[in-house]
Amino acid sequence: METTKLDLSNYRELLKQYLVKNDETALYEAEQFSKLSVKQNISPEEIIHVHIEALKELYPDLPREINDSLNFLLEAMISYGLALQEFQSLRIKQSELESEISVAASMQQTLLSTEKPEISGLDIGGISVPANIMNGDYYHYVKTKDTLGIALADVIGKGVPAALSMSMIRYSMDSFPESHREPSMILENLNRVVERNVDPSMFITMFYGSYNPKEETFSYASAGHEPGFYYHAEKDEFEDIEAKGLVLGATSNATYQQYCTHVKKGDCIILLTDGVTECRVGDRFVEREEILEVIKKNIHLPAQEVVDRVYQHFARLQDFHLRDDFTMILLRKEV
């Protein structure tokens, strides 16, 4: 089929064909014509105008009432033409904003990227998937001489503001001296930073854990963060990693209790954000029990595979439209 041309003679031919034969082909071509017109920013009143002109050529003795009524229609369509143009300009604006945000998102990824450390005897898996383009969750490995630190934070809220706060957390943490790397101390320092710099309506929950391979201990503190799970390999049992503490930024001088646990061979530490525990399926929230079930089913797999499978499970449950950012980390002591 030849390409539909937007001109009077073409339209007149189509119209004539239709009026004579009343066939579907002409209607199909009229549809093509209509699509092309939208693409080329041709407004409805112009099409009506072409229609009137074509009709007048085909029927030179067009009754005045018909002619006038078509002019009336033309007048009535003017606002639709304007709306179309505005819609198109808003669409361009939207795609500009989207590309700006995606630049910001890739910048964020670079800024917040963290390399999975190689530590013999420790199997580490981590995943963080944003609900929108920008991530309001954040995790970070901090390797020091004797320990591996793991920071995991979640901003209440999503999108760009959440993502901006995360960069702040990351860079404040980098500026703390090595001697201040105790979990409770890190949270106390960050609390002050957040309290001073972040809008009071924005809350950040955070978990900081520090694994010491030599002493086989895991010390941690939490600022109102979703409790993780501890897997006792020997007993094949899971336990909540409970830790008390206020969310970051609520008061200026919050203190955080530090806990310490001995890690045995095969034990796992599972940390997550509430995007995992509060993932919604239809109208209901997924229960922690259900998450635990999925983890249990996969706990025999390598760390990265466990977190990947848990993510896939819940992404599928939500039809791949995450409602909140999803982050999960799993550490397993192998020897």
Add this chain to the structure above:
Amino acid sequence: MDFKPCVNIRKEWDIVGARQLGREQAKEVGFGTVDQARIATAISELARNIYLYAGKGKICFEVINEFDHKGLKISAIDQGPGIRDLNQVMQDGYSTSGGLGAGLPGVKRLMDHFEITTEVDEGTQIHTIKWLR
């Protein structure tokens, strides 16, 4: 040409009068039906703005007849409250009356030339031109 016909806008009914005079002028200049309809719509928007936000004002017409240029100039003049945030008013997607395609961005699209001066508490002047092609 010194004589400039104007229509005072005080009540909604005056908008129709302005459209009518505008259409007559547009016909005289030689605009086709589509452009006539566009000019009339632009006049409506301008006159409605006066009626809604300034209370009273006027719409004036001027036929431009330069040797290679023919067109119709439409001016909307009021001594109303003026526009505080012009950027916002001229932005697509912003509309006090709601809906796409309305307001001053619509007028700008309908016409070929558009300029606006506004002073808070003193009023607004909008000059637009449609050229005959």
